[in-house]
Amino acid sequence: MAFRFEIVKTDPSGARLGRLITPHGTIETPAFMPVGTAGTVKAMTQEALEELQVPLLLANTYHLYLRPGHELIRRMGGLHRFMAWGGGILTDSGGYQVFSLADLRKVSDEGVRFRSHLDGTEHLLTPEKAIEVQRALGSDIGMVLDECIEYPATRERAASAAQRTLEWASRSKNEMETAPPSEATPEQVFFAIVQGGTFKDLRRQNAAELVALDFPGYAIGGLAVGEPHELSCEIAGETAACLPMERARYLMGVGKPEQLVDYVRCGIDMMDCVLPTRNARNGYLYTSQGPLHIKNAEFIDDARPIDESCGCMVCRRYSRAYLCHLFRANEILGAILNTHHNLYFFLDIMRAIREAIAFGNLSRFSSELQARLEAGHP
Amino acid sequence: MAFRFEIVKTDPSGARLGRLITPHGTIETPAFMPVGTAGTVKAMTQEALEELQVPLLLANTYHLYLRPGHELIRRMGGLHRFMAWGGGILTDSGGYQVFSLADLRKVSDEGVRFRSHLDGTEHLLTPEKAIEVQRALGSDIGMVLDECIEYPATRERAASAAQRTLEWASRSKNEMETAPPSEATPEQVFFAIVQGGTFKDLRRQNAAELVALDFPGYAIGGLAVGEPHELSCEIAGETAACLPMERARYLMGVGKPEQLVDYVRCGIDMMDCVLPTRNARNGYLYTSQGPLHIKNAEFIDDARPIDESCGCMVCRRYSRAYLCHLFRANEILGAILNTHHNLYFFLDIMRAIREAIAFGNLSRFSSELQARLEAGHP
Numbered sequence: 114m115a116f117r118f119e120i121v122k123t124d125p126s127g128a129r130l131g132r133l134i135t136p137h138g139t140i141e142t143p144a145f146m147p148v149g150t151a152g153t154v155k156a157m158t159q160e161a162l163e164e165l166q167v168p169l170l171l172a173n174t175y176h177l178y179l180r181p182g183h184e185l186i187r188r189m190g191g192l193h194r195f196m197a198w199g200g201g202i203l204t205d206s207g208g209y210q211v212f213s214l215a216d217l218r219k220v221s222d223e224g225v226r227f228r229s230h231l232d233g234t235e236h237l238l239t240p241e242k243a244i245e246v247q248r249a250l251g252s253d254i255g256m257v258l259d260e261c262i263e264y265p266a267t268r269e270r271a272a273s274a275a276q277r278t279l280e281w282a283s284r285s286k287n288e289m290e291t292a293p294p295s296e297a298t299p300e301q302v303f304f305a306i307v308q309g310g311t312f313k314d315l316r317r318q319n320a321a322e323l324v325a326l327d328f329p330g331y332a333i334g335g336l337a338v339g340e341p342h343e344l345s346c347e348i349a350g351e352t353a354a355c356l357p358m359e360r361a362r363y364l365m366g367v368g369k370p371e372q373l374v375d376y377v378r379c380g381i382d383m384m385d386c387v388l389p390t391r392n393a394r395n396g397y398l399y400t401s402q403g404p405l406h407i408k409n410a411e412f413i414d415d416a417r418p419i420d421e422s423c424g425c426m427v428c429r430r431y432s433r434a435y436l437c438h439l440f441r442a443n444e445i446l447g448a449i450l451n452t453h454h455n456l457y458f459f460l461d462i463m464r465a466i467r468e469a470i471a472f473g474n475l476s477r478f479s480s481e482l483q484a485r486l487e488a489g490h491p
Numbered sequence: 492m493a494f495r496f497e498i499v500k501t502d503p504s505g506a507r508l509g510r511l512i513t514p515h516g517t518i519e520t521p522a523f524m525p526v527g528t529a530g531t532v533k534a535m536t537q538e539a540l541e542e543l544q545v546p547l548l549l550a551n552t553y554h555l556y557l558r559p560g561h562e563l564i565r566r567m568g569g570l571h572r573f574m575a576w577g578g579g580i581l582t583d584s585g586g587y588q589v590f591s592l593a594d595l596r597k598v599s600d601e602g603v604r605f606r607s608h609l610d611g612t613e614h615l616l617t618p619e620k621a622i623e624v625q626r627a628l629g630s631d632i633g634m635v636l637d638e639c640i641e642y643p644a645t646r647e648r649a650a651s652a653a654q655r656t657l658e659w660a661s662r663s664k665n666e667m668e669t670a671p672p673s674e675a676t677p678e679q680v681f682f683a684i685v686q687g688g689t690f691k692d693l694r695r696q697n698a699a700e701l702v703a704l705d706f707p708g709y710a711i712g713g714l715a716v717g718e719p720h721e722l723s724c725e726i727a728g729e730t731a732a733c734l735p736m737e738r739a740r741y742l743m744g745v746g747k748p749e750q751l752v753d754y755v756r757c758g759i760d761m762m763d764c765v766l767p768t769r770n771a772r773n774g775y776l777y778t779s780q781g782p783l784h785i786k787n788a789e790f791i792d793d794a795r796p797i798d799e800s801c802g803c804m805v806c807r808r809y810s811r812a813y814l815c816h817l818f819r820a821n822e823i824l825g826a827i828l829n830t831h832h833n834l835y836f837f838l839d840i841m842r843a844i845r846e847a848i849a850f851g852n853l854s855r856f857s858s859e860l861q862a863r864l865e866a867g868h869p
Contacts, residue, residue, distance in 0.1 A: 153823075153824040158824065158827060159808070160804065181819070185812070189792065190794075195816075413563065416567060434563075437559075438529075438559040438573075439531060441559070445531075445534040445826055445827070
């Protein structure tokens with residue numbers, strides 16, 4: 114099925130209820146994507162992801178390119194088939210991990226030269242290569258290569274990265290149109306990524322220039338890199354306002370549970386974040402009353418579920434005391450159950466957000482959620 | 492429900508088809524028990540164990556006594572409730588792990604004094620303490636404390652350990668009759684353990700003396716500690732022949748897939764082993780054609796399931812190539828899927844063994860299984 118994005122309802126805040134139609138299913142938006150770094154959402158079976166009704170997950174091109182390699186995945190029929198996942202997959206361009214994980218990075222107009230963090234081998238990631246690798250993976254939605262910068266950054270640095278991002282997007286567009294499509298997922302689409310740091314005028318300019326290139330969807334990159342949440346919202350909102358109404362908007366790498374609704378109110382349709390999965394493995398669990406550290410002594414003999422108002426498989430069956438024991442004994446089951454719960458928590462917030470938009474009470478929902486989550490913080 | 496063992500059918504070989512009725516369900520025998528060391532079968536959710544139709548699992552008293560502690564588990568309503576497991580649980584006495592894991596201080600008639608392998612604290616495990624701890628855990632079937640010896644051992648050492656095992660069994664019997672029963676599982680029973688090394692006359696004598704004490708079931712300990720398989724079978728068979736027909740017989744710590752049927756033919760009703768779970772985490776997978784090491788290069792692009800004739804959840808969905816990738820990337824999902832498959836493989840052999848006894852063709856089944864499994868070995 115060809116890619117399509119439809120808006121079902123808009124909210125005065127700017128929030129949008131919609132659906133993303135992809136070759137591997139329809140995703141209700143606003144949507145949160147669990148991160149499946151190396152072709153697996155850590156500690157989750159694909160069966161568990163189905164039980165959680167995950168419609169779309171993110172896989173990291175950088176990790177899969179290095180191991181097991183995109184050519185292997187191409188030969189195995191693409192990433193969906195390789196990981197036995199029938200739902201949607203979005204891949205990033207690999208750029209963000211090159212900038213954050215790899216060694217000896219050298220960025221030039223050509224692309225970014227780096228050494229693998231696994232074995233030190235040297236690689237060159239160009240806009241064209243990012244397309245080629247993602248076509249081998251056969252994700253439903255890919256990303257063009259962009260230049261990510263740190264926060265804070267000078268205006269000069271932000272402007273230069275935005276300019277290079279635009280040039281790379283243009284080259285990506287050309288590559289998309291001339292190179293052969295993905296064999297596994299011929300209907301695969303690529304989103305452009307807006308950069309510009311925390312400078313509104315640079316964001317506006319970069320967005321306008323990318324929109325002129327006409328992509329089927331747009332991501333907002335370079336946020337959630339250390340700046341205050343209010344600033345993230347301000348820049349995300351300003352950028353989203355420059356993007357076409359009828360195209361999907363993806364804010365990369367966010368966010369905390371209490372922030373998700375803020376981004377939705379900025380007009381964001383898609384988000385992804387490692388917080389629910391990574392924190393779960395560290396014993397940090399989300400609840401409707403705020404987070405808890407399951408290893409703490411107070412939970413050793415606590416017979417209650419993680420969250421008494423949660424309907425997930427874990428909260429229906431297992432106690433905090435058991436999860437505390439599993440964490441302290443470093444048992445794999447601790448990672449499994451903690452991850453399951455945290456993902457459910459994030460996905461449940463997104464369900465509630467979609468419902469609130471549908472019923473026209475997003476503003477009230479947002480205030481109540483913030484108050485509830487903050488009440489649990491000491 | 493009170494504990495009961497019933498024999499449904501006997502085979503000319505000595506094999507028995509039966510059922511073990513416990514407070515937490517009926518177990519068809521011969522049965523294989525997965526090992527749930529610290530109150531979790533490593534990498535498995537309790538939901539997965541249910542899907543695998545595991546009726547009975549083994550938990551290690553030594554591990555649970557040290558962490559989280561039997562008093563905590565008692566307060567939490569017993570081990571079934573603590574780990575949210577409605578099926579059967581058998582606990583060992585803790586003796587074997589004290590002898591193999593702890594820093595051993597001193598065995599005396601009183602008991603065994605040891606230091607925890609976790610934090611070096613000193614503890615004394617006596618026959619009475621082993622009963623007390625297992626009553627706190629509330630397992631369906633507990634074990635009395637025995638003295639385990641190494642292989643090979645002298646006749647003198649084997650005789651002395653068998654004698655101490657007998658004295659400890661007698662004290663355990665007394666403790667069982669005078670101390671309060673398990674609150675969580677009042678119908679809990681304890682099995683005695685026959686020792687005597689590889690000396691048939693010592694085994695016969697120890698069995699006869701323990702049988703005189705009248706336990707509801709008997710375990711055979713001190714085997715599978717390094718001796719050749721033929722010798723294990725010989726000693727297990729000789730010992731089983733000295734035990735009452737109508738009582739359940741449990742051979743501790745065995746075995747390899749191709750050995751299970753041999754033990755059943757010795758008249759064994761219950762077995763447990765870490766092989767399926769531990770090997771799974773090391774990427775060693777069992778198949779109907781013999782084992783494979785999933786990390787090997789030959790599996791990198793192998794799109795077939797682990798075992799084409801296996802009906803487990805893993806073989807129905809995932810490829811060797813994906814499992815090879817997960818193992819090499821050290822992903823938790825690798826441990827999960829490998830463990831699921833290996834447990835299914837062992838449980839499936841036990842199902843086939845029970846069916847073969849029922850249909851009266853255990854001997855033919857045994858030859859065919861051995862031939863098939865050995866064909867896969869280089």
